[in-house]
Amino acid sequence: MTSVTGTDQRTVEDVTRAEVEDFLYDEAALLSGWRWDDWLALFEEGARYEVPTFDGQQYPGSVGQYFIADDWDLLKARITRMKSKNAHAENPPSHTSRLIGNVRHHVDADGTLAVQANFVVHRMRDGLLDPYVGRYEHQLVLVDGALRFRLRRGVLITESVRPGTRLSFIL
Amino acid sequence: MVTTAQAGYLTETSRFIDEDAEAGIFRVHRSAYRDESVFTAERDRIWGRCWLYLGHASEIPTPGDYKVRTIGGRELIFLRDTGGRIRAFLNSCPHRGTAICREPEGNAKRLRCFYHAWTFDTQGRLISLPGPEAYPTSSTFRERLGLRPVPQLEVLRDFVFICFDPDAADLASYLGEAADFIELVADHSEAGMRVTPGTQRYYSRANWKLGVENAMDGYHFAPSHSTFLDYLKQTGFTTSDVGGRGRILTNGHVVGIQNGHSGRVGFDWEPRFGEAERQRIEGNRQRLFDRLGDERASFIADYSRTLFMFPNLLLFDIEGISIRLMEPVAPDLTQISAFALAPADEPPEALDVRLKVLASFIGPGGLATPDDLEAQEAIQRAIVATAGSTAPGVDWNDVSRGMATEAEGGPLRTVDEGRVRAFWRHWASMVTAPTMNGAPR
Numbered sequence: 001m002t003s004v005t006g007t008d009q010r011t012v013e014d015v016t017r018a019e020v021e022d023f024l025y026d027e028a029a030l031l032s033g034w035r036w037d038d039w040l041a042l043f044e045e046g047a048r049y050e051v052p053t054f055d056g057q058q059y060p061g062s063v064g065q066y067f068i069a070d071d072w073d074l075l076k077a078r079i080t081r082m083k084s085k086n087a088h089a090e091n092p093p094s095h096t097s098r099l100i101g102n103v104r105h106h107v108d109a110d111g112t113l114a115v116q117a118n119f120v121v122h123r124m125r126d127g128l129l130d131p132y133v134g135r136y137e138h139q140l141v142l143v144d145g146a147l148r149f150r151l152r153r154g155v156l157i158t159e160s161v162r163p164g165t166r167l168s169f170i171l
Numbered sequence: 172m173v174t175t176a177q178a179g180y181l182t183e184t185s186r187f188i189d190e191d192a193e194a195g196i197f198r199v200h201r202s203a204y205r206d207e208s209v210f211t212a213e214r215d216r217i218w219g220r221c222w223l224y225l226g227h228a229s230e231i232p233t234p235g236d237y238k239v240r241t242i243g244g245r246e247l248i249f250l251r252d253t254g255g256r257i258r259a260f261l262n263s264c265p266h267r268g269t270a271i272c273r274e275p276e277g278n279a280k281r282l283r284c285f286y287h288a289w290t291f292d293t294q295g296r297l298i299s300l301p302g303p304e305a306y307p308t309s310s311t312f313r314e315r316l317g318l319r320p321v322p323q324l325e326v327l328r329d330f331v332f333i334c335f336d337p338d339a340a341d342l343a344s345y346l347g348e349a350a351d352f353i354e355l356v357a358d359h360s361e362a363g364m365r366v367t368p369g370t371q372r373y374y375s376r377a378n379w380k381l382g383v384e385n386a387m388d389g390y391h392f393a394p395s396h397s398t399f400l401d402y403l404k405q406t407g408f409t410t411s412d413v414g415g416r417g418r419i420l421t422n423g424h425v426v427g428i429q430n431g432h433s434g435r436v437g438f439d440w441e442p443r444f445g446e447a448e449r450q451r452i453e454g455n456r457q458r459l460f461d462r463l464g465d466e467r468a469s470f471i472a473d474y475s476r477t478l479f480m481f482p483n484l485l486l487f488d489i490e491g492i493s494i495r496l497m498e499p500v501a502p503d504l505t506q507i508s509a510f511a512l513a514p515a516d517e518p519p520e521a522l523d524v525r526l527k528v529l530a531s532f533i534g535p536g537g538l539a540t541p542d543d544l545e546a547q548e549a550i551q552r553a554i555v556a557t558a559g560s561t562a563p564g565v566d567w568n569d570v571s572r573g574m575a576t577e578a579e580g581g582p583l584r585t586v587d588e589g590r591v592r593a594f595w596r597h598w599a600s601m602v603t604a605p606t607m608n609g610a611p612r
Contacts, residue, residue: 056369
């Protein structure tokens with residue numbers, strides 16, 4: 001929820017691209033550093049995490065099949081799993097390098113901050129390096145003056161998840 | 172040149188399977204997952220001869236709809252012609268070989284090869300080409316150069332199957348009892364079933380047979396998927412593979428059946444489905460029981476099933492329905508396509524629950540499938556270590572769990588490896604059997 005406290009009249013209208021970029025870069029650092037609790041704190045309560053399929057991306061996750069369609073409970077479960085030694089697909093964990101660019105933002109009619117950016121996530125595991133290329137289509141809000149995810153959505157531009165296949169890390 | 176030794180290698184089932192019922196030994200030689208020669212033989216002797224799952228009719232609902240799909244290493248056009256009939260053509264121009272459809276899907280009244288603009292109707296007939304005066308005027312010329320259809324295609328309750336062997340027996344005799352496990356899925360709704368948009372297409376850096384083994388092995392469930400079980404427990408639900416029973420069908424098809432161990436969207440409630448779905452389930456079950464009678468309706472609603480149709484279809488009729496198509500690319504690489512199937516008349520709220528529940532478990536981003544993929548890839552990497560070893564038993568995988576109890580007439584439990592053994596027996600008989608095209612390789 002947009003929060004207006006005291007004399008702070010700040011709204012998403014006031015958010016600059018530099019702030020959005022800092023938010024995305026800081027998030028990338030948390031993910032590459034496996035700081036799961038700090039990462040989860042970037043979401044507002046009830047937020048969602050989505051990775052649609054290539055041919056399902058023009059549909060909402062309630063209509064088309066996605067790779068990932070986490071509601072808040074499932075997102076929290078994903079992070080609990082991530083921290084478990086029994087998350088075999090991420091034990092040992094993936095190493096990721098994240099490049100984010102072409103960041104654009106605008107305020108949507110519903111008052112959320114729509115953010116688009118391109119990403120290249122290089123993921124290293126099992127001695128293999130796999131690139132994941134796509135774009136982010138996030139919805140951000142201000143919670144106590146800080147940017148938070150309402151929807152974190154990563155869309156791959158590839159028709160299939162290429163070898164090195166698992167999206168067991170956070171895209 | 173093929174040497175005698177190599178020919179022998181692919182004619183003896185004992186090269187791949189070592190079975191001694193009395194001693195309780197069943198072993199699979201690891202070359203079956205690794206060797207290029209095995210992969211080549213499979214293409215010919217399995218993918219070239221067996222009926223194969225191609226797709227679901229609901230994926231191409233409108234005349235002219237098509238999807239490009241690779242099955243058994245051959246790129247195909249899976250299409251509904253303008254008369255409404257489902258067809259499959261090799262996606263290669265009969266003229267000079269160009270791929271005709273270069274988009275993964277679309278709708279077309281005519282199919283035109285861009286290279287020389289040869290144009291075909293959706294029945295596959297060559298209907299126009301530039302400069303026809305330079306070709307014979309006889310009708311046989313055009314008849315000879317129509318699109319190449321896949322030799323056999325049959326449809327069972329909207330499930331579409333093909334066979335590259337023109338002499339193979341029909342689909343019904345190939346499927347045998349497996350057909351009923353497909354029909355049980357088709358029976359979920361009187362309105363019919365449809366594939367929802369969105370294909371989970373991904374790869375496993377592992378042999379396709381490791382994917383079959385994984386789906387037919389309930390033994391791995393507890394140790395591999397404890398984090399998924401933790402998630403379910405947190406939602407107020409528990410499940411296990413204990414009590415599940417396997418059945419071995421003909422032609423390498425096998426099935427696992429569970430009673431009451433998982434929820435089922437539309438039929439059997441779990442807390443994470445939500446209160447609205449609980450209420451909907453009551454009416455939905457009643458309609459199913461009225462329509463199909465107690466026995467069949469109960470078998471659909473109260474039991475979950477995982478069918479493996481040899482060699483390329485896994486049909487998960489579990490919390491939701493997932494159609495998994497396996498396409499071997501190389502000995503150590505498999506493409507997987509997973510489709511979500513739902514009642515055509517399912518209300519939007521229920522479909523939302525279904526897709527969320529499916530994605531929570533299956534696919535490369537679920538909370539469980541990634542661990543299955545990890546296991547398969549870890550096997551594929553590691554079995555290189557024993558390659559070439561002639562020491563007794565070293566280059567073999569053990570698949571003996573449950574042999575002793577089954578020999579004493581005990582049940583075929585899904586937590587044992589009996590279905591995996593049945594798969595391997597059939598696989599070995601197929602891959603070592605001479606074919607018309609080239610016997611032996």
